[in-house]
Amino acid sequence: MSELKVTPMKPRAQSGEDSATGTAAGVAEQDSADRINPAELRQEHEQRQEHQRRSIEDVDRETLTRMLYQMILIRRFEEKSAEAYTLGKIGGFCHLYIGQEAVAVGSLSALRPDDYVMTSYRDHGHSLVKGTPADEVMAELFGKAGGCSAGKGGSMHLFDADNNFLGGHGIVGGQIPLATGVAFASKYRGTDQVTLCFFGEAAVNQGAFHESLNMAQLWKLPCIYICENNQYGMGTSLARAMSLQDVSQKARAYNMASEFVDGMDVLAVREATARAVERARRDSEPTLLEVRTYRFMGHSMSDPGNYRTRAEIEKYQERDPIKVFSDSLKQEGLIDDAAVADIEKRVRAEVEQALKFADESPEPAPEELFTHIYATPINK
Amino acid sequence: MATQVVMPKLSPTMEEGQLARWLKKEGDKVGVGEPLAEVDTDKATMEAQALATGVLRKILVAEGETVPLGAIIAIIGEPDEDISALLSQAESGEAAAANKRSIEDSVKAGGDGAQSELANVVPDGARTQATIQGQPLAGDVGGAPSNTYETAASAGQTPQPGGGAGDSGAARQSSGNGQSGAGAATGGSGGGGRLIVSPIAARMAAEAGINLQTLKGSGPGGRIIKRDIESAVATGAQQAQSQQQTQQTPAPAETPAQQPQQPAAPAVFQQPAVEGASPYTEVPVSTMRATIARRLVSSIGPVPHFFLTTEIEMDRAAELRRSLNELDPELKISINDLIIKVAAVALMQHPAVNASFQEKTIRHYQRADIGVAVAVEEGLITPVVRGAERKGIGQISREVRELAERARARRLKPEEYTGATFSISNLGMFGIDEFTAVINPPEGAILAVGAMQPKPVVREGEVVVRQIMRVTMSCDHRVIDGATGAKFLQTFKKILENPLYLMT
């Protein structure tokens, strides 16, 4: 133990060698992230597009168009959320999903409507894709009675029981045991519904993650754990917080299937999720997916993001999943610029309408303070 | 060096003591072992001795006041010494609480026989705190232990703030004559000045119209609690009621100030709450008297009655009445009018009977205000003849007739039927030989008068016929003892049998 060298205060990217964690797979690429040269980045981009062009053949045009629409919807919705936040119309915490659109859109596109989705507090995108009307999501952010949680949850706690969207949860990792329980219920009742559970990579360090994966594999529960690895837990980079940074490897501790997925490729996410869904539905087996993604914005609207370099951000913007996907669709001749413009137009209309709805929706009535505390209140 | 004198622990169960009497006054020289004051404990009156030599600089507790164990009661020092620091300590109360603890500790350590060790309690840095040592006064009995003050809580027993006779702020110490502001001296504060009362007790008192200031709390630190109110309701100590009635009625034209009065004693009389009622003086109920009162109440009822009966030969009284009525047929004097006058005169000679029990004080009245029971349609009412001792029989007669008339017409004002000092109930006209009447609280006694009738009696060895009347006096034993009542009746009988005494 005395040989162990630890440099906890500096990101590993700048600390040179680190004998304690240097053997972990996948670490080298992350460490040298800032040093990737443009040629490599171009190569990565081309490989991703090539994969998408191949995959497009397996998906019908309507689905592909809908996926692009959803990705753009999330992007524009979040941009307007940011604007509304700066105008003071949204309060508290507001965690944006910009840059991670491919994960929610890709994975949910592999589900049936009766499957369950549960996620963390970064939940706007998942909610919109699962079917919650943008009106209700925006109204919830505005704290209005017309919000999907009646104005009581806010940005972090979007819920939509009708669409089996089981919420955004505010305690890091807290939704992981819950989703495991939802999957337990499906198995208990003998339905073939599966549950998608999203969380950030920082949640992987919580006991809840490990306790849940252990139970899910032990009892073979149809739950798919999707780690959206955006490489920052709030302001702490993964390298400073996790001894074994290859999240997908952690499934091995529980003898669980796992995959590493390119989170900038919406179709790659869809395919990996589809494989996991089949495993869950057919064999009632859980899966851990590590989806590598990137947050373009700060952790939340109150986070200026000073801990990341400009070069870092710009580099990832070249990997913008929407740009990659729309380029692929154009290259395959499935859409043209006019079609993209039309999507943009419809999205803007939908978001404008959402803002209008949220603005006009009334505040919750004062008596709502004391409703929904108990399902069976005791009145004497 | 100046020293503080504290209320000493003079019995094993003592939690507080009543300063019965100062044996020294401010400015007197005192020496170690010299008696300073008499203290009523729960068991006996004890003499408290000085444990320092010097001059009694300041008396902080007035006679009649009850203070908790350890409270600072006086300061002894050199004649010109600055005692302001000690005074402010006394006011802060810290010293007193500490004293009490250390006294208790030392008693615990030494057992029951440790009282003499109290003398050694503890100098504390810059100052010396002298306690005083007690010896039972000759003739005083130890008595059965009373647990009344043994409630655990020293908490809440705030010591008296300072303030002697010369202290301008010490209004509640105005009790040079023992009738301090009832609130401070008698309130349920354990002597702290603030009334401490449990919420339910406050509520019950308000509902029953009881003035909390008149009660002594039996809870920790003198807190007035539920049972104190229950007991007060039972004894009918409802001063607030009469105050209320006063407020409801227009003030009579005649005020006490307009009635020049000849005090019966050099005492200063307190003005009553009821307009026109007798002024009075009050002396504190001694610890022993309080114990007697409590025990009697708990043994035979809220107002412990006892009864004294005597036979009175009425021939001369009847003769007097006849003569007076012959002098002036307008007079229409009744035997009862004579009885009222005689009772009033007798009461002046026996002030202990012209008194009422006020929980923490005994109230002695200046005048004999006689309540006369009058049967009315729906029951009974007792209009009051004020100052009957000073009024002529003719005037009494007129007043009684007038009051009775208005009583039957239900036109009496409240102040005309409340605030008597003594009552008379006469059922002679109904042929009743003898009966007992129930005291009208808070009066101390009531006289039940039977019919006057001829009876054979033995006089000088011979059987003769005399007009005989039997009277029975009901007495409140908390204020009147047997002998006290008997002596009054003796006088009453003597005068009535020889009405010429009225001329003396």
Add this chain to the structure above:
Amino acid sequence: MAVITMREALNQAMREEMQRDPDVFLMGEEVAAYQGAYKVSKGLLEEFGDKRVIDSPITELGFAGLGVGAAMVGLRPIIEFMTFNFSILATDQIVNSAAKMRYMSGGQFKIPIVFRGPNGSAFQVSSQHSQALESWYAHFPGLKVVMPSTPADAKGLLKSAIRDDDPVIFLEQERMYGNKGEVPDEPDFLIPLGLADVKREGKDATLIARSMTVPIALKAAEELEKQGVSVEVVDPRTIRPLDIETIINSVKKTNRVVVAEESHPFCGVGAEISAQIMERAFDYLDAPVKRVSGADAPMPYAKNLERLALPDVATLVAAVREVCYLD
């Protein structure tokens, strides 16, 4: 009416509710094959199989959260904590998830779950295994907290808790599992949550006791009766929602109150009850409300110290006498 132990009463309640509703399942450490650490789940595995009676790993946060998730989509889990000391590991899921889900979703979900197990002291198990946590859970709106003191209450209340659509913290007491009492046989014997029970009527003082302190309070009341003091013993049975009306009615009658509890005094349920009495019945009090609580110290191991740390008949008798101004 059969005379059975508290343990059997709890077992009957779970058995009957599992027979009645296939959505009810039991999960916890050692509940199945071992038949329950305190044998409360004895025989349930045999009757209902391992699909419905599930031994969990020692993973309190995990299986508590699993239960809440299952309840979100309509199952009715009974989650057993081997003792409530271990529930401390699961408080995130109980407090942040179970208690809040309905509210923060604007009423879209109900969480019909029961967390049950022994709470409070046992026999010489020292500091980490002797904690009474009712004030923790009762603090949070969204949770219901139940503490039975007799076998009949245990059965009737647990059945109601299982049928209730809200998360219920059901606190048993290890020292009481062997206590016997009459329990009605009918399968629909239910005691509604939120209803206090006057366990003994009296007029001079009210002794408010729960769980383990109820039998102690009843003994103290017997002792006090011999001393001429008539004591009313009120058992709230449900801590949240608290049946304050029954308590206040008793206070208005007796004017004097002692609250007995084995938990620590600071910020405890006794403090809450005292405050509510003060707020609602101040004018009826003849003495300050007196609390008799477990010692404000971690539970020691030594037998004599453990005894000192807990309320007993003598301390309750003394407390009642104190509020009655008898000493």
